[in-house]
Amino acid sequence: METAGTPVRTVPRPGLRERKKQRTRDALVRAALELFATRGYDGTTVDDIAAAVDVSQRTFFRYFAGKEEVAFFVPRLAESHVVEAVRGRPPGEAPLEALRRAVLDGWDGINGAVERLVPLDLHLRVCRVIESTPVLFAARLRRATELEEELARVIAEREGLDVDADPRPRILVAAFGGAVRVTERRWSAGGDLTAAALRDLMAAHLDLLGPALAENWRTGRSPDRRTET
Incomplete structure (x- = not known):
């Protein structure tokens, strides 16, 4: 309900031209990911993607610099949501918990943001393609470094730190990113390739991160026991 004197802010709807451009971009993403999932990344050309949407190669390059950029379009979308979620965590929350809860x-x-663009199952299939394609896996590691730097700066800002003077935000985010990558590799190599299985594995691994870094893994075993026969 509108109250007197309080204007209602509305987000302007994109114009017809912008909506058409967005539909073409989204169609290119969906076609590319479907081709990557069925033919493989190396078995798909830019011409194949353009033909699937009935546009020219020139049109494809108006939206994307190449196959790599379109392959990572949806992961980038998901990553941007994670960054914003970390930024929105309660200010008193410990940094590791803020990352985990985000x-x-x-x-x-x-997942909802992903599904507004492509079916979640297709996104997960392409995640496996990325893990198993050397050129994409290398690109993924490079992009992960960029994401970690962005997250480190968000954490530093939350904690009132200078990220270039205090190494803790970068160290923490690097460890967190490593746990995420281990999770994704194990999930990709496993038998249950559902989103629910990925979340469960992610939760289990993130719960292990603090203890893995801080605890003595041999707690409960005395030095004498190691020498017993």
């Missing part, structure tokens, strides 16, 4: 609490929202 991923796990925001899981449905991230």
